[in-house]
Amino acid sequence: MADFVVETRNLSKHYDGFAAVDKLNLRVREGEVFGxxxxxxxxxxxxxxxxxxxxxxxxxxxxxxxxxxxRQPLSVKARVGxxxxxxxxxxxxxxxxxxxxxxxxxxxxRAEAYRRIDAAxxxxxxxxxxxxxxxxxxxxxxxxxxxxxxxxxxxxxxxLDEPTQGLDPAGALExxxxxxxxxxxxxxxxxxxxxxxxxxxxxxxxxxxxxxxxVLEGTVQELAQQVLGGGYRVRVHAKGDTQAIMRxxxxxxxxxxxxxxxxxxxxxxxxxxxxxxxxRAVVEANGNLLTxxxxxxxxxxxxxxxxxxxxxxxxxxxx
Amino acid sequence: MSRPKSRRERGRxxxxxxxxxxxxGKEMADNLTSARMQVLEILIALSAVAAVYGAIxxxxxxxxxxPFVYLKLFTTSQDPLPxxxxxxxxxxxxxAIALGFDSVNSEFNRRTMSRVxxxxxxxxxxxxxxxxANLFTLALVLTAIWLLIIGLGIVRLGVPPGxxxxxxxxxxxxxxxxxxxxxxxxxxxxxxxxxxxATAAMAxxxxxxxxxxxxxxxxxxxxxxxSPIRYGFPQEQIAQLQTAIWLSRVAPNTLYSEIALAILHxxxxxxxxxxxxxxxxxILGTPLPLNQSLLLVxxxxxxxxxxxxxxxxxxxxxxxxEEIRA
Numbered sequence: 001m002a003d004f005v006v007e008t009r010n011l012s013k014h015y016d017g018f019a020a021v022d023k024l025n026l027r028v029r030e031g032e033v034f035g036x037x038x039x040x041x042x043x044x045x046x047x048x049x050x051x052x053x054x055x056x057x058x059x060x061x062x063x064x065x066x067x068x069x070x071r072q073p074l075s076v077k078a079r080v081g082x083x084x085x086x087x088x089x090x091x092x093x094x095x096x097x098x099x100x101x102x103x104x105x106x107x108x109x110r111a112e113a114y115r116r117i118d119a120a121x122x123x124x125x126x127x128x129x130x131x132x133x134x135x136x137x138x139x140x141x142x143x144x145x146x147x148x149x150x151x152x153x154x155x156x157x158x159x160l161d162e163p164t165q166g167l168d169p170a171g172a173l174e175x176x177x178x179x180x181x182x183x184x185x186x187x188x189x190x191x192x193x194x195x196x197x198x199x200x201x202x203x204x205x206x207x208x209x210x211x212x213x214x215v216l217e218g219t220v221q222e223l224a225q226q227v228l229g230g231g232y233r234v235r236v237h238a239k240g241d242t243q244a245i246m247r248x249x250x251x252x253x254x255x256x257x258x259x260x261x262x263x264x265x266x267x268x269x270x271x272x273x274x275x276x277x278x279x280r281a282v283v284e285a286n287g288n289l290l291t292x293x294x295x296x297x298x299x300x301x302x303x304x305x306x307x308x309x310x311x312x313x314x315x316x317x318x319x
Numbered sequence: 320m321s322r323p324k325s326r327r328e329r330g331r332x333x334x335x336x337x338x339x340x341x342x343x344g345k346e347m348a349d350n351l352t353s354a355r356m357q358v359l360e361i362l363i364a365l366s367a368v369a370a371v372y373g374a375i376x377x378x379x380x381x382x383x384x385x386p387f388v389y390l391k392l393f394t395t396s397q398d399p400l401p402x403x404x405x406x407x408x409x410x411x412x413x414x415a416i417a418l419g420f421d422s423v424n425s426e427f428n429r430r431t432m433s434r435v436x437x438x439x440x441x442x443x444x445x446x447x448x449x450x451x452a453n454l455f456t457l458a459l460v461l462t463a464i465w466l467l468i469i470g471l472g473i474v475r476l477g478v479p480p481g482x483x484x485x486x487x488x489x490x491x492x493x494x495x496x497x498x499x500x501x502x503x504x505x506x507x508x509x510x511x512x513x514x515x516x517a518t519a520a521m522a523x524x525x526x527x528x529x530x531x532x533x534x535x536x537x538x539x540x541x542x543x544x545x546s547p548i549r550y551g552f553p554q555e556q557i558a559q560l561q562t563a564i565w566l567s568r569v570a571p572n573t574l575y576s577e578i579a580l581a582i583l584h585x586x587x588x589x590x591x592x593x594x595x596x597x598x599x600x601x602i603l604g605t606p607l608p609l610n611q612s613l614l615l616v617x618x619x620x621x622x623x624x625x626x627x628x629x630x631x632x633x634x635x636x637x638x639x640x641e642e643i644r645a
Contacts, residue, residue, distance in 0.1 A: 045644055052437055054643045074333040074439040082437035088430025092349075104341035105438040149434065 005157045005188045011060035020046045022212035035199040036192040038209030044192045081150030085162035091135035106153045120148035140171030157188045200299040224297030230256045231297030234268040240287025248281035338440035342448025350456040359414050366406045367464045373397035375475045389484045390583045392472045404579045412502040416523045418453040419506030421516035457499045465492050491582050497623045498575040504630035511637050530570040538566035564591045578616045
């Protein structure tokens with residue numbers, strides 16, 4: 001139990017007979033960044049609200065940092081930071097005033113609150129606009145203010161719902177760095193997002209939600225293994241005896257498939273990073289290795305392939 | 320069900336008031352600095368000064384010796400201006416609705432609701448805090464106007480106010496604040512029901528118009544239905560009148576004007592229908608002591624407060640059940 005910041009057992013939420021979340025078993029380890037993926041309406045936000053005690057589960061158990069959000073919501077909310085999608089602030093107040101309100105709601109003594117607010121604004125790079133009204137802020141600035149807002153209560157776990165939606169690429173990149181900072185401070189992070197490459201860039205483990213269930217869970221590599229049966233793709237450009245090179249490549253261990261493109265370009269699909277083995281195989285076939293590049297398992301591919309299969313299955317059932 | 324019912328009912332940790340004063344402080348600061356509030360304050364201050372100046376003119380011309388001259392400040396009218404009490408009956412609901420109509424839905428529209436409720440507070444604290452902040456703001460404005468009127472009276476009339484009339488004026492202030500409380504609670508209920516602030520405002524103003532304009536007509540028609548006059552007996556006529564009076568008291572503005580009447584006019588001995596036989600032995604024209612006047616309006620006062628609490632409770636239940644996701 002101590003190793004998990006979040007643990008749910010058969011967590012369910014029904015709305016008028018419709019199961020928004022269906023027997024969910026979610027475990028998030030201390031100190032990790034956990035990504036929640038899934039199409040719209042797959043129960044991500046409902047799950048998050050149940051973790052915070054903002055919605056009551058219909059069934060099942062939840063533990064967040066060892067507390068039950070249904071009976072001890074204050075203990076949970078005092079230790080968990082939540083940033084909703086499209087976070088809003090009081091526009092007519094300044095950034096600092098917005099944070100002061102949050103500090104007061106958390107019952108933080110004034111001097112300590114001011115110290116934390118300065119530190120948080122510093123960390124997200126908003127010190128120079130601390131006393132400007134939030135109405136003058138850009139979307140990216142508001143989003144960073146949202147992070148400062150989380151830091152005020154010095155959380156052990158933060159939950160971010162679609163934090164990079166609507167940010168320009170630079171803003172999104174900056175935001176991902178903020179999340180890395182959180183992780184470095186020892187804060188566990190749950191990140192719900194549609195933006196797969198960002199999730200892949202930052203998350204230690206991901207869970208794929210579909211129709212209220214977590215259908216896949218693990219590191220990106222593990223998911224690749226499960227869905228794609230591999231996921232490492234080595235692109236080779238080599239001149240020489242095509243037959244021999246193909247034969248040698250096919251003979252390698254952990255190779256799933258070898259394809260030849262054009263004359264002397266090959267693509268090796270493998271279960272792990274096979275670059276050294278591929279190089280050796282080409283050289284042993286007396287080929288001249290020109291380039292060798294690795295494409296790591298790609299979450300977008302996993303996602304697309306998974307739903308391709310699901311849709312295929314459901315089409316079959318329907319037929 | 321894996322979670323036994325009894326466990327969930329064992330109650331939740333902590334106090335529902337945690338964080339409430341932070342909400343009150345923030346909301347009051349918002350109210351007092353908002354342009355909307357400043358406009359209303361100017362409006363009410365102007366009407367107060369105008370009405371009271373008119374009243375002072377009349378009082379200085381006509382009344383030489385009156386033990387309750389300060390109460391006359393509130394009740395004397397001089398054409399074309401109505402008395403200040405009349406102004407209040409009209410302005411207090413307006414201020415209360417203006418304070419309350421967007422207090423909950425604006426949090427959803429600004430997308431601050433889930434962020435605020437993710438802090439270690441209960442929803443109770445947020446709703447109570449908002450209601451109290453609005454009520455305090457209303458009380459603050461009304462008290463300021465009240466003091467302004469008394470002050471004007473002291474300067475212009477040059478008579479020191481007496482204890483009894485000050486006590487009556489204070490009770491009148493309290494009644495006015497609770498009269499505002501009803502409309503405030505109503506506006507907040509609508510701000511919970513409707514996500515659009517404009518819809519909530521229109522609904523609240525609609526209810527207010529209904530009670531100020533239409534209810535007196537409707538209550539008369541209803542009285543004819545409920546207590547019809549079949550044979551023309553005096554008992555039947557009395558019964559119908561009584562029914563009409565009781566029905567009209569459903570409207571908060573009727574309750575309020577009767578309270579104002581009894582408290583600000585010490586000579587008023589009864590509200591509603593009085594038969595000559597009930598006045599036998601009474602010395603007409605002599606003022607009642609304050610506690611007798613209060614007894615007269617005690618049901619009205621409790622009615623006002625009860626309606627406020629009831630409306631707030633309705634809003635409270637709805638807010639507790641509301642889904643937080645926008």
